[in-house]
Amino acid sequence: xxxxxxxxxxxxxxxxxxxxxxxxxxxxxxxxxxxxxxxxxxxxxxxxxxxxxxxxxxxxxxxxxxxxxxxxxxxxxxxxxxxxxxxxxxxxxxxxxxxxxxxxxxxxxxxxxxxxxxxxxxxxxxxxxxxxxxxxxxxxxxxxxxxxxxxxxxxxxxxxxxxxxxxxxxxxxxxxxxxxxxxxxxxxxxxxxxxxxxxxxxxxxxxxxxxxxxxxxxxx
Amino acid sequence: xxxxxxxxxxxxxxxxxxxxxxxxxxxxxxxxxxxxxxxxxxxxxxxxxxxxxxxxx
Amino acid sequence: xxxxxxxxxxxxxxxxxxxxxxxxxxxxxxxxxxxxxxxxxxxxxxxxxxxxxxxxxxxxxxxxxxxxxxxxxxxxxxxxxxxxxxxxxxxxxxxxxxxxxxxxxxxxxxxxxxxxxxxxxxxxxxxxxxxxxxxxxxxxxxxxxxxxxxxxxxxxxxxxxxxxxxxxxxxxxxxxxxxxxxxxxxxxxxxxxxxxxxxxxxxxxxxxxxxxxxxxxxxxxxxxxxxxxxxxxxxxxxxxxxxxxxxxxxxxxxxxxxxxxxxxxxxxxxxxxxxxxxxxxxxxxxxxxxxxxxxxxxxxxxxxxxxxxxxxx
Numbered sequence: 001x002x003x004x005x006x007x008x009x010x011x012x013x014x015x016x017x018x019x020x021x022x023x024x025x026x027x028x029x030x031x032x033x034x035x036x037x038x039x040x041x042x043x044x045x046x047x048x049x050x051x052x053x054x055x056x057x058x059x060x061x062x063x064x065x066x067x068x069x070x071x072x073x074x075x076x077x078x079x080x081x082x083x084x085x086x087x088x089x090x091x092x093x094x095x096x097x098x099x100x101x102x103x104x105x106x107x108x109x110x111x112x113x114x115x116x117x118x119x120x121x122x123x124x125x126x127x128x129x130x131x132x133x134x135x136x137x138x139x140x141x142x143x144x145x146x147x148x149x150x151x152x153x154x155x156x157x158x159x160x161x162x163x164x165x166x167x168x169x170x171x172x173x174x175x176x177x178x179x180x181x182x183x184x185x186x187x188x189x190x191x192x193x194x195x196x197x198x199x200x201x202x203x204x205x206x207x208x209x210x211x212x213x214x215x216x217x218x219x220x
Numbered sequence: 221x222x223x224x225x226x227x228x229x230x231x232x233x234x235x236x237x238x239x240x241x242x243x244x245x246x247x248x249x250x251x252x253x254x255x256x257x258x259x260x261x262x263x264x265x266x267x268x269x270x271x272x273x274x275x276x277x
Numbered sequence: 278x279x280x281x282x283x284x285x286x287x288x289x290x291x292x293x294x295x296x297x298x299x300x301x302x303x304x305x306x307x308x309x310x311x312x313x314x315x316x317x318x319x320x321x322x323x324x325x326x327x328x329x330x331x332x333x334x335x336x337x338x339x340x341x342x343x344x345x346x347x348x349x350x351x352x353x354x355x356x357x358x359x360x361x362x363x364x365x366x367x368x369x370x371x372x373x374x375x376x377x378x379x380x381x382x383x384x385x386x387x388x389x390x391x392x393x394x395x396x397x398x399x400x401x402x403x404x405x406x407x408x409x410x411x412x413x414x415x416x417x418x419x420x421x422x423x424x425x426x427x428x429x430x431x432x433x434x435x436x437x438x439x440x441x442x443x444x445x446x447x448x449x450x451x452x453x454x455x456x457x458x459x460x461x462x463x464x465x466x467x468x469x470x471x472x473x474x475x476x477x478x479x480x481x482x483x484x485x486x487x488x489x490x491x492x493x494x495x496x497x498x499x500x501x502x503x504x505x506x507x508x509x510x511x512x513x514x515x516x517x518x519x520x521x522x523x524x525x526x527x528x529x530x531x532x533x534x535x536x537x538x539x540x541x542x543x544x545x546x547x548x549x550x551x552x553x554x555x556x557x558x559x560x561x562x563x564x565x566x567x568x569x570x571x572x573x574x575x576x577x578x579x580x581x582x583x584x585x586x587x588x589x590x
Contacts, residue, residue, distance in 0.1 A: 160377025163384025
């Protein structure tokens with residue numbers, strides 16, 4: 001059975017086949033899980049992204065346990081408080097390394113050579129992660145969460161979204177925090193990783209006087 | 221850990237010691253990452269392949 | 278690859294080395310596990326308990342009564358807030374013609390006098406002749422008469438004393454207001470007011486709008502927050518209770534609230550939101566913006582990152 005990925009002869013119309021060919025062309029498995037990289041990735045700066053992902057995995061894992069036992073559990077149980085600590089510190093790790101990754105990618109101008117979408121998805125992940133963290137801090141059901149809610153309402157009300165997105169409504173904030181926002185962040189992180197793998201890591205910046213076509217600050 | 225943190229005040233900047241340590245730590249990690257050698261892939265590493273552009277010649 | 282691999286073209290002439298991405302992820306997971314578990318064991322996490330109406334009334338009865346009086350008189354923060362809680366003229370934040378707070382309308386209608394004071398007192402009045410009479414007297418009086426009593430009482434509260442869990446003021450023309458406040462304070466001290474403010478007619482309830490708005494109108498909650506550097510003009514958005522790091526990534530959002538013209542403006546929140554949306558959009562569009570996208574060339578951190586590559590060339 002041929003893989004069909006390079007055959008030019010017309011195929012009978014099959015959406016499934018068309019989708020498979022599209023995926024095989026855009027993201028072959030060899031690109032999704034490559035076993036080699038250009039030698040210039042030998043720098044610790046390249047590690048920030050994967051550490052952020054590891055942090056994110058811990059955020060989700062600890063979050064699932066917290067959700068399993070309900071929002072009051074961590075106030076009442078020593079184990080619960082420990083899992084809450086895991087959640088807090090993994091959130092800190094996630095943000096620290098996401099920002100370090102942002103600094104690294106900025107100074108490498110990682111958006112070059114057709115990688116603008118990857119950069120933009122990354123910024124959106126950052127923004128939505130902030131909203132996710134915000135709903136989390138507000139869902140603590142303690143003094144910190146209470147104070148955050150009382151103040152944040154002024155921002156949401158000024159923006160005209162205060163009755164739709166009522167920060168004083170615990171049920172709403174908690175639901176957003178454990179369902180919608182992790183799903184959004186997770187989906188976007190997956191898309192971001194796929195984009196990185198599709199394009200491969202960007203080449204080093206070339207000095208302008210020996211500019212190659214691939215070195216144009218093209219945003220295509 | 222539950223007593224209020226110490227704060228540093230400079231001009232209009234008011235920051236807690238824990239937050240200051242976080243930010244300083246991040247900058248330090250970034251600088252170290254820039255400078256520290258990365259293991260296992262020095263010049264002596266055997267190249268697996270050098271890609272060839274099949275559309276050339 | 279049987280077809281021309283676009284990555285072959287992109288990396289033409291560049292030495293490729295073995296690099297195990299899966300192993301890298303596993304190592305990262307192990308390292309993060311050690312770090313996160315270590316931090317959790319050593320430092321744990323903060324959990325200062327929430328303030329209840331009961332705590333507020335017990336620890337700061339004068340502030341509680343003063344706030345409740347302002348809810349009745351329509352002078353409290355919530356009463357004067359505007360949308361989404363009510364329609365107060367000129368209360369909404371606006372930047373020129375941009376006034377989303379007004380456009381959104383009153384989506385969460387709150388009548389502070391009724392919701393925070395009179396309706397709960399109505400429950401407490403059952404079997405309580407003094408309170409029943411006070412409520413009847415207050416309700417029967419005209420608006421002007423009510424305001425006179427309330428204004429006089431508010432002035433007197435500045436010099437109030439607390440004795441025997443009662444708030445006492447100098448004698449004056451306050452009508453039934455002191456009885457109403459005694460009743461409300463008693464209700465709050467028992468913890469019953471916390472429950473009554475959440476009462477929505479449903480068994481289940483997750484919306485804490487009413488108790489939080491009521492508490493936010495007082496100074497007890499904000500006083501506790503100021504002690505922990507959590508208020509807006511203390512970079513509070515970035516901070517956490519106790520000795521824990523906060524949300525340091527909110528540094529720029531917090532920053533604007535500390536400087537003119539934002540720190541004295543009436544529409545600060547809207548200004549900051551518009552500004553931060555614009556800056557976030559700018560960050561997303563960096564690949565397309567001259568100067569912003571050229572800074573990496575001008576500040577050549579990249580020479581350190583790829584120093585081996587440049588040395589080899």
